[in-house]
Amino acid sequence: DAGVIQSPRHEVTEMGQEVTLRCKPISGHNSLFWYRQTMMRGLELLIYFNNNVPIDDSGMPEDRFSAKMPNASFSTLKIQPSEPRDSAVYFCASSLAGTGEYEQYFGPGTRLTVT
Amino acid sequence: GEDVEQSLFLSVREGDSSVINCTYTDSSSTYLYWYKQEPGAGLQLLTYIFSNMDMKQDQRLTVLLNKKDKHLSLRIADTQTGDSAIYFCAERTGGYQKVTFGTGTKLQVIP
Numbered sequence: 001d002a003g004v005i006q007s008p009r010h011e012v013t014e015m016g017q018e019v020t021l022r023c024k025p026i027s028g029h030n031s032l033f034w035y036r037q038t039m040m041r042g043l044e045l046l047i048y049f050n051n052n053v054p055i056d057d058s059g060m061p062e063d064r065f066s067a068k069m070p071n072a073s074f075s076t077l078k079i080q081p082s083e084p085r086d087s088a089v090y091f092c093a094s095s096l097a098g099t100g101e102y103e104q105y106f107g108p109g110t111r112l113t114v115t
Numbered sequence: 116g117e118d119v120e121q122s123l124f125l126s127v128r129e130g131d132s133s134v135i136n137c138t139y140t141d142s143s144s145t146y147l148y149w150y151k152q153e154p155g156a157g158l159q160l161l162t163y164i165f166s167n168m169d170m171k172q173d174q175r176l177t178v179l180l181n182k183k184d185k186h187l188s189l190r191i192a193d194t195q196t197g198d199s200a201i202y203f204c205a206e207r208t209g210g211y212q213k214v215t216f217g218t219g220t221k222l223q224v225i226p
Binding site (some may be wrong): 004031042043045048050055056091093095097102103104105106107108109 | 146148155156157158159160163203207212213214215216217218219
């Protein structure tokens, strides 16, 4: 398996632009997580899905952030409009619920820079 | 609520043992995890321990759990330069899949 795939790996955009981050989870996994990592705040859970349904979005910073999972093999995280404080590394992770230890498999991340 | 804390930095000499500590607040934790993050990469699960255990050993890694003090530690024996990374402690509570991660400890191994 190729693991969790994220695109793009790097994104540089100007303030006010729309940004869309993409994630393909591991085939067969039924849970998907979006995290944001910064030096100041560490690793923050933004939202997670189970069987394509959003379960907990309490970590989404504000209305500028939205996430979708239209099917089991694809998810997007959208920021509109983007702001410099959104600059961070965004990770997607997937897991298979029901396996006991619920290991999360992380993608390589998308480094977002908003100027 | 859940809160997981770790020291930010640890420096050791190659060949020595490393001990990374973590404290958590939620007494209903079911699984506790150690993840490793190498530069430019995502997190990768190193090992985990179920809350009814107090120790788990896996090759060079030893995990100790003190439920009374809500303290978790990761010992790496014979630390190598390839062990240089950020180590995250994490906990899962109840039947939920949500995992709360600590702040991460950056381990620097000096040759």
